[in-house]
Amino acid sequence: MFANFRQAMAWVHTWFGLVLGYVLIAVFFFGSLSVFDREIDRWAVPETRFAAQPMPSFDTVLKPVYDRLRAHPDDMAATALRVQGEIPHPDTLPLASLYAYTTHRDPVLQIGGEFAIPNKPIDASDDHQHVHGWASIDPRTGAYLSEDKLQVGSDFFYPLHYSLHLHWKNLGYWIVGLAALIMLAALVTGVVMHRKLFRELFTFRPHKRTQRSVLDLHNLTGVVALPFHFFFAFTGLVIFAGIYFPLSQTALEPLAKQHEVLQAERTGLPHEPAGIPAALASVDAMVAEAKRRWALRDMPGEVGSLFIDHIGDENGYVSIYRAGSDQVALVGQGVHFKASTGEVLREDPPLSPVFSVNEFLTGLHLQHFRHWLLRWLYVFGGLAGCVCIATGFVFFVEKRKRQLAGQSPAALVRWVDALAVAAVTGMLVATSAMLVANRLLPEDLLGRALWQERIFWYSWLAALAHAAWRSAPVARGLISPAWREQCWAYAALAVAAVLLNWLTTGDHLGKTLAAGYWPVAGVDLCLLASAGIAVKAAALLRIREGVRKRVAEGTAGTADSSALDTTLEPARG
């Protein structure tokens, strides 16, 4: 089928890259935004624009908060499908375990817990008989944050990055996983195809014809960020390995259960409740003891995560983990206490090499550490991935345009180009439309969160429809005007978002910059900067469109590259 190995690799790279590129570019883009998910949350939920808070006192603040926590309606509905009979009213369900998680960037605290239910499962092997509840709270007062105040960064962009919001049978996870696997294949095949990897490492020739310069940019962004692309595709797969290979719930389930029991024996942390009621001792005293022990190990720190199991039972225990602000791993150095007395059951020893590697791989992807330079470097890596994929699309289209010019319209190339417009500029339009909706929708609108999400999806669909409608010139070897028009649409929406933030909250850039309040100032500045780039791109596209048109008319449909290059000369800034 193929004359040589390199051609076979090129075929894999082209077609797999094309099909899954549309998924990958969304994964890369929303992954890049997720680096600053907490900051986008602050922009989108103005009442949470206050400084990051440490874990609040459990005894005085959190205890009453958990008393008010109820099973989430979504999980009640999901669990009802798995169990026999009707689940009792949420108010009557006892809290069996609870958690709280925070990082150095969180003003609000994420809490949650599991509620025990008396129902038997429909499938006897399904041993998870709990319903879950979760919420975000203001740790200064203990007040619950309304779910209709959608935290756009961590509740929408971030899950979009790894699940595409396709929850039916975890389909989104599988598509993203497949895309990550193809990404690894595309990197390997790309390196094989690239004849001059080192010789042309620093080569980008923006003034050559489009096909050449986009290939330069494709190679450049692919090669310089190769370690980043490789590691993020790989660690992404590691993080969800449990979903892709659910061995502990399928083939190896008996072994996994036995392991849990043995581990409980080894660590002294009870696996099962004793059935004897017991009160909870002061958790604040346990936190103080954990902090004292961290300081003794020469690594003083704040609490990152708190977990209590078998609540109200003699076997209950409290686990306190140190926040990983200064390390790659998320949290660590756990200290575990007997819940009823506060005595120390166990202090986690330093991790074995296998676990350290796993924590490093997970931590480097999820990045809860305090390192602003590295965060921005990750954004660069993610956006380089987007550029690499986008230039891949453009190269695909340009190469075929030259073969097609003057012939009958080719549906494939038109559709690839229209989908590329939707995947690149359309994605930006949808994102900025969502931010505009976030500021424009009435504060007390019922289903405000849902409406923001709908506007995101509808504007993305509208961008696709617009791109398809405007794609006719592509078949004649010209540039689709949709690219330029959507650049303008994005620029307008981004500027509108900044202005609306000012109008609705009073937090304009002068104020946020003067106060050094970077979460909101940063989002505003990025919106303005990207709007500027979009306007510049639109202007350059206009020049190229005109040049192409003249060349096409002048040479009766055969786009001659030397003529194109000469005509482009005046356009070089």
Add this chain to the structure above:
Amino acid sequence: MAEGGLLLLATVSCFSGMAWLALAKSAHWRQVRRGASQSAGAMRGLQVAGSLALLLALWLCLLADAPTMAALVWCMLLAVSAAAVAFTLSWRPHWLRLWLLRRG
């Protein structure tokens, strides 16, 4: 604050390293030196200087952060620096004359 300074130095060192490695390639040398030819010795020297500067950057990263973190920062700095050098060569190649320690 000292960490910030170290990371700034690491960034400068990384960019310089990539600039010298690029200048060791004759095509880029000609872009920057407007057609002047390059001696084999100069090329070798640029390669050595470039590699040393990248190693210096790694050392500075290690001084600033824990080793696991430093490795990540260094890898990403390599990527950004290489891209920055490539774009400088595309649009403002004469700026890199500064890295040859000459004006002409």
